Structures are given as C-alpha cells and as structure tokens.
Amino acid sequence: MSIKQTVLNPSIKRLIEDGFEIEIRRQHLLVHSIPYLNQSREIKLATLVCPFVDNGEIDTPPQDHTMYFKGEHPYDGMGKEMSQVVNSENKSILFDDFNADYYLSNKPNGQPFNNFYDKVVHYHTLFVSQARVINPNADGRTGVVHGQRDERSVFCYPDTASSRVGITAITQKLEESRIGIVGVGGTGSFILDLIAKTPVQEIHLFDADSFETHNAFRAPGAASLDQLQALPKKVEYFRKMYSVMREGIFSHDYFLDEHNIHELNECTFVFVAVDNGMARRIITDHLVKEGIPFIDVGMGVEIANGVEGDPQLRGTCRVTLATDALNSHLPSRLNLEDDDEDAIYRSNIQVADLNALNAALAVIRWKQFMGFYLDQFNAHNLNLVIPFQSLTRDDCPKE
Incomplete structure (x- = not known):
C-alpha cells in the first residue's frame, strides 16, 4: 500500500x-x-x-x-x-x-x-x-x-492548543477573516502578535515607519542590534517575524491617505492603531462608508504626582468598536482633528505592558464580535482606567 x-x-x-x-x-x-x-x-x-x-x-x-x-x-x-x-x-x-x-x-x-x-x-x-x-x-x-x-x-505547524481543549469548532469562526492592521507601533504590533495566532485567512499591515530602537522596547519579541541597525520597515520586520509561524501576512510600507485608502476594501475587519487625528479621520470615515467593521485603539498616559509628590504614570486604554449597528458615537470617542506632531512625540507616553493590554482588550472585543467569546453587553466603547483598575463599558446599541 x-x-x-x-x-x-x-x-x-x-x-x-x-x-x-x-x-x-x-x-x-x-x-x-x-x-x-x-x-x-x-x-x-x-x-x-x-x-x-x-x-x-x-x-x-x-x-x-x-x-x-x-x-x-x-x-x-x-x-x-x-x-x-x-x-x-x-x-x-x-x-x-x-x-x-x-x-x-x-x-x-x-x-x-x-x-x-x-x-x-x-x-x-x-x-x-x-x-x-x-x-x-x-x-x-x-x-x-x-x-x-x-x-x-x-499555520506552518498544527494548532494543537485548540484541539487539546476541544475548541476547534469555536476557533473556526475566525478563519474566513481578512484583517487589516493600520499602524504597527506599540499597540498595533501587539495586536498583530495576537491575531497571528488565530486562523484568520489574511493579515495586512500598513505603516511607513522604520523599526527603530524605541520601537524594540514596546513591541513583542526581542530585536537584535543587527536588526535595528538595518532600519527595516516595521511592516517588513513583523512580516518576517511571524511568517515562520504562518502564511497570509502582507506588508504595505506606506501610510494610507485619500489616494490609497481603497486598499482596505478587501478587509473584513480593521484595527486602527494610529496616533494622528487626521489620518484616523480619513481611515474611519472610509470604513464607515464601506460598511467595514473596525476597532480604533488609543492610550492616554501622563506623568502625575503620586503619594507625597512622587512622580508616577496615570492614564487610560481605550477600545472603540464601530459596526453597522452603531458608528454614530465615533466623533465623541476619537480624536479626529489635526495634531501638532512635535507635541505628540513629546507627550505620547507608551509602556509595553499598557500597549499589550490595550491590544489584548481590542482583540478580545473583536473575538466577541466574531462570536468566539460570549458578549452580554455589546459595548462599542471600553475604557480601562489605570489608577482605579476599572473597566467602563459605553455605547451599547439599543434593541
């Protein structure tokens, strides 16, 4: 035989x-x-x-x-x-x-x-x-x-994690997805890390920036000095990293604007992880127009005086979902205005654990949307307040 x-x-x-x-x-x-x-x-x-x-x-x-x-x-x-x-x-x-x-x-x-x-x-x-x-x-x-x-x-090798615990049928709900991740900086790179370990059909990465030293300290994995000195594009750096595990990752080493925003049209879901208000407006307006569901993530972290004037960090992690059922809440939740890029660079405090937490909240919310996790509230906006360790839910579509 x-x-x-x-x-x-x-x-x-x-x-x-x-x-x-x-x-x-x-x-x-x-x-x-x-x-x-x-x-x-x-x-x-x-x-x-x-x-x-x-x-x-x-x-x-x-x-x-x-x-x-x-x-x-x-x-x-x-x-x-x-x-x-x-x-x-x-x-x-x-x-x-x-x-x-x-x-x-x-x-x-x-x-x-x-x-x-x-x-x-x-x-x-x-x-x-x-x-x-x-x-x-x-x-x-x-x-x-x-x-x-x-x-x-x-996958390049079997996903035995799902079969071992009997959730293969539930995991299959994610298979036909074609995911876009716009911005693979701190939070976006952790979103990729989690999405890459799901059986989604395609993952498209959009970012024009190079992977530099400061990126290495708020991204999954560990970059070598040789890799940093080569100044690879972020999208290509991460594509190579995760291609040893799976197929279907595509890198697009440019920013999205009015001329190429249509490239998101083939996606079934998009994660928006950008820190520029005007770019966010162009992206989210287009996704709403095309009826493509998406999640926009954001962090607000600042230096504050703690006990006895000891400086500490405080802030929030935000996850905002937009769907056909609800997208009118976006103007009140997202910063859609033009920004002073120098001011953003100086004040944009990001810490790897908060980036990872923000990404995890976003991916969990996506999995709820896909029917992987149970969702009893269908909240379209989540805010995790770091000092209080509290999660608030808002913008639940009315029956």
Missing part, C-alpha cells in the same frame, strides 16, 4: 499499513469504519476521534486515554450497554460541523497509552470483538486510504 509522503508520524504510518481508515483533520485523528453493535445487535460503523499532536517523525504520546465516538450507543454481544467503555453521552461539535455522540474512557490495565497506534488498536479491539459475535469477519481495517493533511491551514 502506498503511504503519502506527508505522513511522518510512526504510529500513523503503522495504522495505515495495517489497513485502518485514518484521517487527520483540524488537529484531530479520525479512525473511520469501526464495527460495533447497536441496541438491536446490528453491526454498525463508527468513527473514533481524538486530538492529535503531530511532531514529525517523533512518535508523540496521546494527551490522555479518552476518545470521542460518532455513532449509536454501542452494545456488547449479549445486548448490554458497553458502560465500561462509554463514559458519557457527548453531543458536541468538534470541528467543521463534525459532531461526536459519546465520550469514551478505557485504559488497558489502567495504564496510559504510549503512542497513538496502541490507543487506536485498543479501542478497535473493544468494539470489533463484540461485533464478531454476530459476524466473525467484522474488521475496521478496510484498507481505505484518506488524505492525511488539512491543506487549508494557514
């Missing part, structure tokens, strides 16, 4: 060679056509599923001894429920509208599995031994070969 060259894991190779119907989809291992008996003692075919951690040619152990079961409730050859195998009914969508029906839990002699081959063979034996009471030739090793890799993934 021919095995696809993309199959490197020794357990998977061995299972295919044995004739099991193996499929790897969305960081899950699927084993199709497993014979079992239903309540009427009829032979049916089930699919066994569990999260799959792929590490190339290294035979990694499963995360635990459990599996999901897609099929009717299994019974033994005497017509009794297989309660020693079925832990509970579990009607859950794992990915791609693929639903499981039951949750299985059974250890051989109470010991964990060392590899996926042993795990699959163990569960196959439990079910096929009962099916052979009715048909001695029942066998899940059909020899049918399935594709072994999901070519739709944008």
Whole structure:
C-alpha cells in the first residue's frame, strides 16, 4: 500500500499499513469504519476521534486515554450497554460541523497509552470483538486510504492548543477573516502578535515607519542590534517575524491617505492603531462608508504626582468598536482633528505592558464580535482606567 509522503508520524504510518481508515483533520485523528453493535445487535460503523499532536517523525504520546465516538450507543454481544467503555453521552461539535455522540474512557490495565497506534488498536479491539459475535469477519481495517493533511491551514505547524481543549469548532469562526492592521507601533504590533495566532485567512499591515530602537522596547519579541541597525520597515520586520509561524501576512510600507485608502476594501475587519487625528479621520470615515467593521485603539498616559509628590504614570486604554449597528458615537470617542506632531512625540507616553493590554482588550472585543467569546453587553466603547483598575463599558446599541 502506498503511504503519502506527508505522513511522518510512526504510529500513523503503522495504522495505515495495517489497513485502518485514518484521517487527520483540524488537529484531530479520525479512525473511520469501526464495527460495533447497536441496541438491536446490528453491526454498525463508527468513527473514533481524538486530538492529535503531530511532531514529525517523533512518535508523540496521546494527551490522555479518552476518545470521542460518532455513532449509536454501542452494545456488547449479549445486548448490554458497553458502560465500561462509554463514559458519557457527548453531543458536541468538534470541528467543521463534525459532531461526536459519546465520550469514551478505557485504559488497558489502567495504564496510559504510549503512542497513538496502541490507543487506536485498543479501542478497535473493544468494539470489533463484540461485533464478531454476530459476524466473525467484522474488521475496521478496510484498507481505505484518506488524505492525511488539512491543506487549508494557514499555520506552518498544527494548532494543537485548540484541539487539546476541544475548541476547534469555536476557533473556526475566525478563519474566513481578512484583517487589516493600520499602524504597527506599540499597540498595533501587539495586536498583530495576537491575531497571528488565530486562523484568520489574511493579515495586512500598513505603516511607513522604520523599526527603530524605541520601537524594540514596546513591541513583542526581542530585536537584535543587527536588526535595528538595518532600519527595516516595521511592516517588513513583523512580516518576517511571524511568517515562520504562518502564511497570509502582507506588508504595505506606506501610510494610507485619500489616494490609497481603497486598499482596505478587501478587509473584513480593521484595527486602527494610529496616533494622528487626521489620518484616523480619513481611515474611519472610509470604513464607515464601506460598511467595514473596525476597532480604533488609543492610550492616554501622563506623568502625575503620586503619594507625597512622587512622580508616577496615570492614564487610560481605550477600545472603540464601530459596526453597522452603531458608528454614530465615533466623533465623541476619537480624536479626529489635526495634531501638532512635535507635541505628540513629546507627550505620547507608551509602556509595553499598557500597549499589550490595550491590544489584548481590542482583540478580545473583536473575538466577541466574531462570536468566539460570549458578549452580554455589546459595548462599542471600553475604557480601562489605570489608577482605579476599572473597566467602563459605553455605547451599547439599543434593541
């Protein structure tokens, strides 16, 4: 039997060679056509599923001894429920509208599995031994070969974080997004860091500035001195950084204005992280006109006298969402006026932890908008006040 060259894991190779119907989809291992008996003692075919951690040619152990079961409730050859195998009914969508029906839990002699081959063979034996009471030739090793890799993934290696905790189906809500990030300075670069780890289809970075020393101290990761001395464009620096993890990152090393603002039209959502009022006006006016939802972020940090005149920093982190449901609040929330650039440079205090916090609030709010996180308020403006450690919610669309 021919095995696809993309199959490197020794357990998977061995299972295919044995004739099991193996499929790897969305960081899950699927084993199709497993014979079992239903309540009427009829032979049916089930699919066994569990999260799959792929590490190339290294035979990694499963995360635990459990599996999901897609099929009717299994019974033994005497017509009794297989309660020693079925832990509970579990009607859950794992990915791609693929639903499981039951949750299985059974250890051989109470010991964990060392590899996926042993795990699959163990569960196959439990079910096929009962099916052979009715048909001695029942066998899940059909020899049918399935594709072994999901070519739709944008990642260079599997996102096992989602599959391990069973949130792959929820994460898929983000897949079709084409994200624009306008400004990849302090907050914008942290937005990129978080968005890059989601399965969005495309990420477009817009910024004309170079990556300089002061940027290195309020951006994710660590830049080398050689990288800083090369003065790369911000967008290209970050594109290279995150391209080792994923595909679909595009750099645009220029500012957006009236002549090229249309380049945002292909985006399904935009993060605006600029510190110029007129630029913000051009961008946000266009997005509202085109009906493209977006989040504008902002920080206001200043030096203040603390206890006994000790100088300390105080300020706020703002996240403002604009959608078709509500965008009339923008003039009262955003600075849309022309600015004194020298004054901005002198007073624009930014600290990496606040940049990261502002970005995290923005990405969380986007994930709520996308249905990833539960949203009970639908607030279109959030303000985190640093001295009070308080978060205020405003601008909730009326029913």
